[in-house]
Amino acid sequence: MSLFKFHGGVHPPEHKLKSTAAPIRSVTMPLRLVLPLRQHVGNVAKLMVAVGDHVLKGQLLAAPDGMISAAVHAPTSGTIAAIEERLIPHASGLPDLCITLNADGEDRWGDHQPLDYQAQEKSAVLDALRLAGVVGLGGATFPSHVKLRADDAHPVLTLIINGAECEPYITCDDLLMRERALEIVRGIEIMQYLLGAKHAIIGIEDNKPEAAAAMRLACSQNSISITVATVPTLYPGGGAKQLIKVLTGLEVPSGKLPTTIGVQCFNVATAYTVHRFIDHGEPVISRVVTVTGRVAQPGNYEVPLGMEIFDLVQAAGGTADDSNGLVMGGPMMGFNLPSGHVPVVKGTNCIIASAPALFAPQPPAMPCIRCARCAEVCPVNLQPQELYWFARADNFEKARSYDLFDCIECGCCSYVCPSRIPLVQYYRYAKSEILASDKARQAANVARERNELRLARIAREKEERAAKHAERAVGARAEAGGDAKQAAIAAAMARAEAQKAEIVPQNVTDLSPLVATEIKAIDARRGKVDDRD
Amino acid sequence: MNQAPYISASPSVTSIMLRVLLALVPGIAAYVWVYGSGVLVSLALASITALGSEAILLHFRQRPLMPFLMDGSALLTAWLLALALPPLAPWWLVVVGTLFAIVIAKQLYGGLGYNPFNPAMVGYAVLLISFPAIMTQWPVPLALAHAQLGFLDQLHFIFTQALPGGVTLDAISSATPLDYLKTQLKLQHSVGDILHAPVFGALGGRGFEVVAGAYLLGGLYLLQQRIISWHIPTAFLLTLAVLAAGSHLADPAQHAGAAFHLFSGASMLCAFFIATDPVSGPTTPRGKLLFATGVALLTWLIRSYGGYPDGVAFAVLLMNICVPLIDAATQPRVFGHE
Numbered sequence: 001m002s003l004f005k006f007h008g009g010v011h012p013p014e015h016k017l018k019s020t021a022a023p024i025r026s027v028t029m030p031l032r033l034v035l036p037l038r039q040h041v042g043n044v045a046k047l048m049v050a051v052g053d054h055v056l057k058g059q060l061l062a063a064p065d066g067m068i069s070a071a072v073h074a075p076t077s078g079t080i081a082a083i084e085e086r087l088i089p090h091a092s093g094l095p096d097l098c099i100t101l102n103a104d105g106e107d108r109w110g111d112h113q114p115l116d117y118q119a120q121e122k123s124a125v126l127d128a129l130r131l132a133g134v135v136g137l138g139g140a141t142f143p144s145h146v147k148l149r150a151d152d153a154h155p156v157l158t159l160i161i162n163g164a165e166c167e168p169y170i171t172c173d174d175l176l177m178r179e180r181a182l183e184i185v186r187g188i189e190i191m192q193y194l195l196g197a198k199h200a201i202i203g204i205e206d207n208k209p210e211a212a213a214a215m216r217l218a219c220s221q222n223s224i225s226i227t228v229a230t231v232p233t234l235y236p237g238g239g240a241k242q243l244i245k246v247l248t249g250l251e252v253p254s255g256k257l258p259t260t261i262g263v264q265c266f267n268v269a270t271a272y273t274v275h276r277f278i279d280h281g282e283p284v285i286s287r288v289v290t291v292t293g294r295v296a297q298p299g300n301y302e303v304p305l306g307m308e309i310f311d312l313v314q315a316a317g318g319t320a321d322d323s324n325g326l327v328m329g330g331p332m333m334g335f336n337l338p339s340g341h342v343p344v345v346k347g348t349n350c351i352i353a354s355a356p357a358l359f360a361p362q363p364p365a366m367p368c369i370r371c372a373r374c375a376e377v378c379p380v381n382l383q384p385q386e387l388y389w390f391a392r393a394d395n396f397e398k399a400r401s402y403d404l405f406d407c408i409e410c411g412c413c414s415y416v417c418p419s420r421i422p423l424v425q426y427y428r429y430a431k432s433e434i435l436a437s438d439k440a441r442q443a444a445n446v447a448r449e450r451n452e453l454r455l456a457r458i459a460r461e462k463e464e465r466a467a468k469h470a471e472r473a474v475g476a477r478a479e480a481g482g483d484a485k486q487a488a489i490a491a492a493m494a495r496a497e498a499q500k501a502e503i504v505p506q507n508v509t510d511l512s513p514l515v516a517t518e519i520k521a522i523d524a525r526r527g528k529v530d531d532r533d
Numbered sequence: 534m535n536q537a538p539y540i541s542a543s544p545s546v547t548s549i550m551l552r553v554l555l556a557l558v559p560g561i562a563a564y565v566w567v568y569g570s571g572v573l574v575s576l577a578l579a580s581i582t583a584l585g586s587e588a589i590l591l592h593f594r595q596r597p598l599m600p601f602l603m604d605g606s607a608l609l610t611a612w613l614l615a616l617a618l619p620p621l622a623p624w625w626l627v628v629v630g631t632l633f634a635i636v637i638a639k640q641l642y643g644g645l646g647y648n649p650f651n652p653a654m655v656g657y658a659v660l661l662i663s664f665p666a667i668m669t670q671w672p673v674p675l676a677l678a679h680a681q682l683g684f685l686d687q688l689h690f691i692f693t694q695a696l697p698g699g700v701t702l703d704a705i706s707s708a709t710p711l712d713y714l715k716t717q718l719k720l721q722h723s724v725g726d727i728l729h730a731p732v733f734g735a736l737g738g739r740g741f742e743v744v745a746g747a748y749l750l751g752g753l754y755l756l757q758q759r760i761i762s763w764h765i766p767t768a769f770l771l772t773l774a775v776l777a778a779g780s781h782l783a784d785p786a787q788h789a790g791a792a793f794h795l796f797s798g799a800s801m802l803c804a805f806f807i808a809t810d811p812v813s814g815p816t817t818p819r820g821k822l823l824f825a826t827g828v829a830l831l832t833w834l835i836r837s838y839g840g841y842p843d844g845v846a847f848a849v850l851l852m853n854i855c856v857p858l859i860d861a862a863t864q865p866r867v868f869g870h871e
């Protein structure tokens with residue numbers, strides 16, 4: 001098949017061989033597991049257990065709350081020891097609500113059954129997936145059942161399965177494809193069925209020939225037609241939008257979903273969990289994690305969710321003496337773990353024990369010399385040097401008008417910047433400032449509208465009282481035989497006024513999301529106008 | 534604490550600047566070969582002035598000294614200016630020009646990265662306007678000179694403007710080829726006749742064409758090292774060549790051809806070292822093409838119709854003014870946008 005190119009991209013050293021020498025290893029079940037209620041994008045899961053409850057492996061601990069949310073399950077059997085705020089593996093370093101599960105050592109499964117997905121309504125299958133805790137395991141952790149819902153307005157023609165794994169060091173998808181290709185293909189088959197997609201393409205970077213060969217073999221043993229495409233190794237070729245572009249030549253319009261161009265994209269590991277759930281009834285309770293960098297036994301480990309990362313690193317032989325921290329994710333987009341005592345979550349694809357020899361200390365930033373190297377490598381074709389300029393000057397609306405929100409924070413720009421400017425950090429800062437001020441503005445608008453409504457109500461009540469007075473006066477005058485005609489006119493006018501006050505908009509308190517976004521957009525434009533000085 | 538990306542693949546600013554300086558070495562060598570080693574004195578004077586004034590200004594602006602002195606940008610400005618000046622320019626000319634470049638055009642605008650104008654060209658333009666006679670008085674290439682000045686003679690001349698006994702100023706200096714062409718054209722000579730004069734070589738000014746060739750060599754090295762992109766040199770040289778060739782075809786008596794324009798004056802230096810200054814230039818690919826085309830057009834216009842023999846400095850400065858406009862007008866299409 002013919003491939004396409006995206007703008008820019010970089011070729012960082014891969015460092016993948018270190019962790020691909022050994023097959024995926026299992027770890028001994030830890031005595032204690034910590035399960036954050038927020039391991040996914042969307043609403044926090046709703047607690048379904050209490051401290052002291054005994055739970056079985058695979059049992060639902062927290063249910064999805066609303067559509068965009070995902071469930072959390074017990075990775076082993078045991079007792080709920082605590083429900084409290086604990087440190088979670090998040091860049092913010094802030095604690096969040098977690099369930100602590102003490103394992104009973106029996107690892108006893110609860111009731112779990114395969115699902116005859118073709119015998120059921122698709123919506124029932126999707127609901128089941130929602131309760132199975134299936135989320136995107138490539139790192140985004142977006143609930144998969146939402147993306148698997150076929151939408152007649154935007155039918156999905158092409159299902160794209162992301163096996164690119166473009167970040168250096170990370171090899172969990174590589175090993176999964178090598179070892180569990182048939183299972184992945186089975187998952188793809190189910191997803192394709194649910195979406196009604198015409199064809200499926202698996203994109204794998206050409207630095208993973210073993211994985212590509214395994215996937216080809218597995219596809220040839222399956223009756224449905226799946227194309228395995230090797231794509232050039234180029235970071236961030238595994239970004240969903242970049243991979244879609246490379247495989248189909250289509251660009252997901254800015255701010256839109258891939259389905260608007262008839263494409264949906266999932267990670268290979270997500271396809272694998274779909275298979276585990278449909279064919280074995282197993283919810284998402286473990287994942288493959290790459291442990292690499294300065295550890296004694298770098299490699300890939302099948303890890304129960306909730307295992308402490310420190311324990312996982314110990315299972316990989318512990319860190320070398322010069323190691324000075326743990327990074328979750330890859331070297332381009334990962335973040336420093338606040339501590340080793342945080343659990344493995346659904347989004348934990350890789351743990352790197354860092355060291356100065358691996359990641360050299362970053363020198364102080366120099367001024368931007370406008371060399372445009374950053375612009376040359378930006379996969380979104382932004383002008384990072386301009387965005388930096390605006391973000392630094394707190395000129396946020398200008399940054400937005402230069403499409404700041406299209407930045408995928410891939411880090412290519414910082415990677416090549418000779419002045420070593422932490423560009424991505426500036427963009428994150430600008431984005432959060434803009435979102436915060438949008439929110440504040442929206443809240444202010446709502447408050448203003450509420451106040452207007454209140455004032456209108458008061459005015460109306462006043463009018464009504466006035467009208468009543470007038471009517472009474474008319475009655476009295478009629479009795480007295482006074483100027484009845486004029487009084488009647490006054491009363492009619494008062495009624496009309498009262499009616500006018502009543503047609504003040506009543507639809508602004510309970511805003512539908514669509515209206516809310518519209519208001520937001522209007523405000524944004526307003527802001528832009530303000531900014532044109 | 535480190536933050537993602539944890540890895541970096543870029544040469545530092547210093548290493549970029551040093552490589553640009555290295556790329557100038559062939560040009561400097563050719564210069565010495567053609568005009569003698571006096572140019573080394575200018576280079577040294579400019580370097581010392583640049584680093585000294587930069588240090589003082591950084592001190593007053595309370596900026597860290599070492600990272601900025603070591604970034605190599607002041608040295609590069611100094612070298613570019615020294616190479617643009619006549620090789621035997623008096624010492625004070627070099628010092629004044631460098632001071633203007635570093636103090637006014639660079640530090641007072643905010644230092645590295647903040648200067649809207651090319652500092653070396655600001656220094657050059659100020660000198661050209663203030664001291665037009667000295668600025669157009671170039672030494673005769675050694676190969677043509679009636680009298681030979683050794684290094685010590687040149688050094689002496691730079692500092693005292695005194696010549697060894699028996700040597701007159703006319704014996705060692707002449708107008709630049711571009712200047713010569715201009716005055717001869719005014720005297721109603723045709724280009725064909727003028728270019729037979731001994732100051733002209735096969736391509737441009739005799740001797741000077743070698744220097745231009747050496748700049749070209751250094752420029753190719755910068756391209757190979759990906760320190761500059763192809764856009765500016767290509768657009769500049771191509772536009773200049775097309776304009777020169779076109780006008781020469783239309784009126785051979787009045788206009789010199791492409792080779793002459795490319796290998797005379799500061800054309801090559803401009804194409805690879807001056808117009809490519811990132812700080813004062815545009816950043817978008819189409820912007821770079823537009824910018825360089827503009828510089829070439831203005832250079833040719835000033836050379837052909839303006840009051841100054843060479844137009845590179847004014848052309849660059851004029852186009853520097855347009856950079857914000859050019860950048861804004863040439864934003865590339867962002868992924869996923871119409």
Ligand code: SF4
Nearest residue numbers: 368369371372374417
């Ligand atoms: S790479 Fe760095 S120095 Fe160069 S333009 Fe971009 S931000 Fe500025």
Ligand code: SF4
Nearest residue numbers: 378407408410411413
């Ligand atoms: S982080 Fe943003 S601006 Fe930088 S290269 Fe990636 S997409 Fe472009």
